[in-house]
Amino acid sequence: MDNQITTMQEVTPTTQKAYDTHARILANGQVMARALVDVCHDLKTMRDEGLYTELGYDTFEEYAEQACGIKQRQAYSYISAYEKLGQKYMADHADLGITKLELIAQISSYEREEFAADVDLESATVRELKAEVERYKKQTEQLTFDLGQAQSELSEAPEPVDTDALRSSIEQEVKAKYTAKLEELQQRADAAPDPEAIRKEAEKEAAKEYKAKLATAKADAEKKTKAAVEKLEQEKADLERQLDSSTTKLDAAVRQAKAAGADTDVVDTSMICAFGLQLAHHTSMLPWLIPINAYGP
16 A cells, blocks of 8 residues: 555645545554454453453453453454464464454464465455365365374384395294104104014014914814724723623533534634624724824924
């Protein structure tokens, strides 16, 4: 505005009045800007230190509305803008008014400079400025969300693999596994029987089995021989009884022949021959008993 006001060579009373009014406007604007910063600062001090109680008010809200004529929300807007923007920023941009400053305070400090470069703060209406602030807030929220997701994925990402350590670990594991296997095989080999000992043990078992079978066969042979001998002895006894009976009969026959007047020598010879043939038949098996009893080990 100052750049558009030029100094005229001829100053009329009306012109002078215009200059004076303009100067007062600029001065009062500066006073208003300074006053806005002071009001924000003093309201914060009154609230934080509880000075309102010294004036007879129970709450800060009661003090703001009744003593200052400022609505509760407006009072907190002044304080919030001052806390977020700081004294210097508010002093430099006080001409924007508390409503715009409150909107700008919603932008984070690290984005505020970029926001001011993108948006014409002075020419933008309150509605336009509010829309831009909402857009920036959503953009910030999205960026914050994306950053959180990236950090979460980064925290869940596996740590870089130390290939040398991994290879060494695998080699040790394989070596331990096959070392144990070799030791097991060696133990089994050491515990395996000697082939020569196995052969000797087999021969020993075979000899034992042969002796057992031989003893069984010998016992069977002896049993059979004993039975045969007992049978022959029984037959011999029977034969002897028959012989005794035949002798008795022969003697009787000889006595009868003699009594009948027969030749006693012829009768004796015939009877003896008949008896001898019968006896030879019954005693023909006796010579075989000797070889059977001769079996031995």
